Amino acid sequence: MTETDRTIETLLAQGGHFIDPETGAIVPPIHPSTTFARDERYELIGYGYSRSGNPTCAQVEEVLARLEGAEEALVFASGLAGIATFFDTVRGGEHVVAPRVMYHGAADWLRRLAGRRGIGVTFFDAAAPPGAAAPPGAAAPGAARALKAAVRPGETSVVWIEASVNPTWDVIDVRAAAEIAHAGGAILGVDATATPAVTLRALDLGADVVFHSGTKYLAGHSDVTAGVLATRHTDARWEDVKLARTLMGGVLGPFESWLLLRGMRTLHVRYERQAENAMAIARHFDGHPKLEAVLYPGLESHPGHAVAKRQMTNGFGAMLSLLVAGDAGDAKRVATRTRLFVPATSLGGVESLIEHRATVEGPHSVVPQNLLRVSVGIENADELIADLEQALG
Numbered sequence: 005m006t007e008t009d010r011t012i013e014t015l016l017a018q019g020g021h022f023i024d025p026e027t028g029a030i031v032p033p034i035h036p037s038t039t040f041a042r043d044e045r046y047e048l049i050g051y052g053y054s055r056s057g058n059p060t061c062a063q064v065e066e067v068l069a070r071l072e073g074a075e076e077a078l079v080f081a082s083g084l085a086g087i088a089t090f091f092d093t094v095r096g097g098e099h100v101v102a103p104r105v106m107y108h109g110a111a112d113w114l115r116r117l118a119g120r121r122g123i124g125v126t127f128f129d130a131a132a133p134p135g136a137a138a139p140p141g142a143a144a145p146g147a148a149r150a151l152k153a154a155v156r157p158g159e160t161s162v163v164w165i166e167a168s169v170n171p172t173w174d175v176i177d178v179r180a181a182a183e184i185a186h187a188g189g190a191i192l193g194v195d196a197t198a199t200p201a202v203t204l205r206a207l208d209l210g211a212d213v214v215f216h217s218g219t220k221y222l223a224g225h226s227d228v229t230a231g232v233l234a235t236r237h238t239d240a241r242w243e244d245v246k247l248a249r250t251l252m253g254g255v256l257g258p259f260e261s262w263l264l265l266r267g268m269r270t271l272h273v274r275y276e277r278q279a280e281n282a283m284a285i286a287r288h289f290d291g292h293p294k295l296e297a298v299l300y301p302g303l304e305s306h307p308g309h310a311v312a313k314r315q316m317t318n319g320f321g322a323m324l325s326l327l328v329a330g331d332a333g334d335a336k337r338v339a340t341r342t343r344l345f346v347p348a349t350s351l352g353g354v355e356s357l358i359e360h361r362a363t364v365e366g367p368h369s370v371v372p373q374n375l376l377r378v379s380v381g382i383e384n385a386d387e388l389i390a391d392l393e394q395a396l397g
């Protein structure tokens with residue numbers, strides 16, 4: 005077996021199979037140096053200046069590229085730094101298409117900053133055909149139709165999606181989205197934060213660029229803020245992304261890069277346990293009298309289940325949302341009554357979190373007022389279920 009044949013589990017567990025040739029250390033060192041010396045011919049020996057690249061960043065970027073099946077990966081100071089740097093490569097006069105319900109930070113960038121740069125944006129409905137007043141989680145095939153209608157051939161340069169949209173978890177068929185984007189002359193970018201590559205390989209499904217908030221599953225311990233972009237092809241746009249990262253300065257620091265790599269060593273097992281727990285919780289609360297709905301693509305009754313099953317090869321993730329029977333006040337009361345679930349925003353960490361999403365997103369939120377977003381951790385599933393039961397009760 006050659007090194008490139010190794011499975012993702014093995015690659016991750018061994019942090020890229022690092023062995024220091026000088027010391028034999030199996031954990032890579034951190035290179036905090038911001039600057040790097042030149043040799044007697046005044047040539048750079050290795051790196052130049054850390055904002056343009058650093059050996060510790062390069063180490064995690066190499067593992068990330070292999071994890072995603074990408075030609076290259078880049079790490080950023082936060083997820084949003086990665087998203088903003090990517091959208092910086094979109095020119096005035098071009099057009100971007102994205103889902104109406106999606107991670108609110110990216111949506112805010114598109115709603116509030118894209119216009120300043122002369123970039124047009126169309127939001128499509130990932131849950132239903134345009135115009136239909138569909139509840140969250142309805143009619144996934146409508147997403148393809150809505151996306152097709154939103155793309156303007158020759159003008160749309162980027163289609164940006166999430167495979168499972170945050171926080172309603174409507175499923176978007178990545179392969180179909182790639183075909184639609186490419187037919188219209190656009191590229192497809194996928195925010196796969198909630199669907200890490202241990203279950204969904206966005207580039208293999210036809211995406212051109214995949215993005216992660218490394219703050220979430222990849223790092224996994226709620227102690228690093230990081231962003232990741234990985235590309236299928238190192239084309240002109242990718243060179244532009246690299247230039248923009250250097251000139252806007254949003255690179256990830258060496259300590260955070262090291263922590264990210266450390267966290268990724270256990271990604272596989274963390275994710276699998278989290279997804280298992282999420283499935284147990286979803287099954288338990290599906291049809292619960294205190295809930296209007298449980299939104300989780302792993303439930304057979306979820307309209308996106310068949311697509312999710314096709315594109316997620318290792319469980320359905322650990323994010324789910326509960327629509328509480330009642331209003332915003334009722335939902336918030338549940339979130340304040342949990343004893344194990346921590347009432348905090350974010351996702352993908354080993355500890356379970358619960359949040360009233362509309363409050364966190366603020367006045368621009370398009371999320372239902374009775375929605376509680378739940379990020380399931382690695383705790384004991386029965387204890388988590390009992391905690392939600394008492395909070396609902």
Ligand SMILES: Cc1ncc(COP(=O)(O)O)c(C=O)c1O
Pocket residue numbers: 082083084085107109170195197198216217218219229230231350351
């Ligand atoms: C799906 C998704 N994308 C992007 C981001 C932004 O990442 P960060 O908070 O690391 O900037 C988040 C953060 O919550 C997210 O959930």
